[in-house]
Amino acid sequence: MKNKLINYAYALFSSVENNNDKQNILLQNIELINIVLSLEEMQLFINKNFYNKKMIKKFFKEICIVLKIDNYIIYWLWVIIDNNDLNDFKKIYQASKEYYLSINKIISVDVFSSFMLSKFDIHLIDSFFKRLLKKKIILNIHHDSNLLCGIKIKFLNKTYDNSIKAKLSILRRKLLISNNEYE
Numbered sequence: 001m002k003n004k005l006i007n008y009a010y011a012l013f014s015s016v017e018n019n020n021d022k023q024n025i026l027l028q029n030i031e032l033i034n035i036v037l038s039l040e041e042m043q044l045f046i047n048k049n050f051y052n053k054k055m056i057k058k059f060f061k062e063i064c065i066v067l068k069i070d071n072y073i074i075y076w077l078w079v080i081i082d083n084n085d086l087n088d089f090k091k092i093y094q095a096s097k098e099y100y101l102s103i104n105k106i107i108s109v110d111v112f113s114s115f116m117l118s119k120f121d122i123h124l125i126d127s128f129f130k131r132l133l134k135k136k137i138i139l140n141i142h143h144d145s146n147l148l149c150g151i152k153i154k155f156l157n158k159t160y161d162n163s164i165k166a167k168l169s170i171l172r173r174k175l176l177i178s179n180n181e182y183e
Helices: 002-014 020-037 040-048 053-066 071-082 086-103 119-133 164-181
Strands: 106-113 136-143 150-155 158-163
Touching (some): 002 020, 002 071, 002 086, 020 040, 020 071, 020 086, 086 106, 119 136, 150 164, 158 164
Parallel strands (some): 106 136
Antiparallel strands (some): 150 158
16 A cells, blocks of 8 residues: 555656646645545545546546636546545545655654643744754644643654643552552
């Protein structure tokens, strides 16, 4: 499956290999399609018409025209439909995004916060990571209601957790260890 995802990502960007602006537009286009596909009504339509590829293609062409999606994306999407991989579109989108970031040497930084960050906070975080990494970054801000307070940051396959929940967990472990030492 991973090779198939990489092949879709490569096919998406191969025609615009040295054009970052066009690559960005294509990525935004498939992000829109991903949003449309995540709608419950759309999932019902696809499941109901799973074997009627002609109808699904026609429907997607109409959606793509309304959303002003590039024709190249429409044909790329038709290959996905023909290969019965439309249900894996979220994975295809994610693989394409990762491929886009890698070919453009951009590092993705995910910031999870228990509260809504202000524009000033976002600007500070963005500036900090640009200075730290000395590369282009894409900052993804997520609101995570599971965090008690604080933030958690993921980048370069590492997680830095500065939330109250993480600190309480560390304190709990220390207390359990010290409690076992006195027994």
